Amino acid sequence: MKKIRITAVISAVLSVLFLLSACGKIDLSGIVSMLDTLEDVLSDSEDGSNAENTGVPDVVEKDENGRIVKLSHFDGDGNLVFVHTTTWDNDRIKNKSSFDKSGNQTASIDYEYDERGNNTVTSWFFWNSGTLMRSESIFDEYDRAVEITNFGTKTVSTNKTYIEYDDKDGEHPKKYKKKTYYPSYPGERYNVTTYEYNADGTLDKNVTVDKDGNPVSTDIYTYKDGLLAEYTSYDAENKPRYTYKYIYDENGKKIREERYNGEGVLEGIDY
Secondary structure (H helix, E strand, O other), X not given: OOHHHHHHHHHHHHHHHXXXXXXXXXXXXXXXXXXXXXXXXOOOOOOOOOHHHHOOOOEEEEOOOOOEEEEEEEOOOOOEEEEEEEEEEOOEEEEXXXXXXXXXXXXXXXXXXXXXXXXXXXXXXXXXXXXXXXXXEEEOXXXXXXXXXXXXXXXXXXXXXXXXXXXXXXXXXXXXXEEEEEXXXXXXXXXXXXXXXXXXXXXXXXXXXXXXXXXXXXXXXXXEOOXXXXXXXXXXXOOEEEEEEXXXXXXOOEEEEEEEEOOOOEEEEEO
C-alpha cells in the first residue's frame, strides 16, 4: 500500500508547492510531513512481498552483503509499475531513487553523514522540478540531533528546529527529548513542544504551545504489550484531529497501520 502511494505523494507535494508559491510564501511544517511520507514510500520492504495487495510479488535484487539494491513493483496483471533503487556506501544508504514503468527517474533522496555515521544532510529531489528541500542536522557529543535546519527552494520559507534532551540518570539517552523549538525565519511563528514519559520510559504525550504560551496541539500515545498501539493528535481546543492505530503479528512486527480522521472515520490502511 505504501509503495503504491508514491505517485499520489509526489503529486500532492508538487500541487501544494505550486498553489502556495502563488501567495509568495510557503510554510514547510506541512510539507516536511509529506517528505517523510515520500522517504517512507521510497524505503525497500524487507522481503519484497506484494502478494497481499496485488497477488504479484515484488522482484527484489540484493548485493553480496544481502542489502536490497533494487525493488520492482507490479500491478495485479503483472505489469511493471515502478522501480526503487538503493545505493549504499558501506552500511550507510547514500541514495534512494524511484523510476516509473518507462525507466524515467521520478524522485530521489540523497544522504550525507559525518565521521560518526550521523545523517547530517538529506536532500529530496523531484526530477521534473528539481530539489524540493534540503535538511541539515547538527549533533552533540552523544550523537543526538540538537539543531535541524530545512532549506526550501524558490518561495519556500526556511525553518529551524532546536532540540533539548532530558538526561535520565546521566545516561544521555536519545529518546528522552525535553523540548523542541520551532522558529520560522524570517517570520513570527515560534512553537515549543514539551515531552512527558511513562515510568517505563515510553513517550506518553507531547504538548505544543505558541510563543505566547497558547495551546496549539497535544499528542497522546498509548501502548499494549510494550508496543505503540495508538497515537492521537488533538487541536488547541482538545478536539481530535486524527488517530493512527498500529497492529502487530505474534512476533511484535507491525503488519498494519490504520488512519482515522477527527470523527473516527477510517481514511486509509497501510501495510
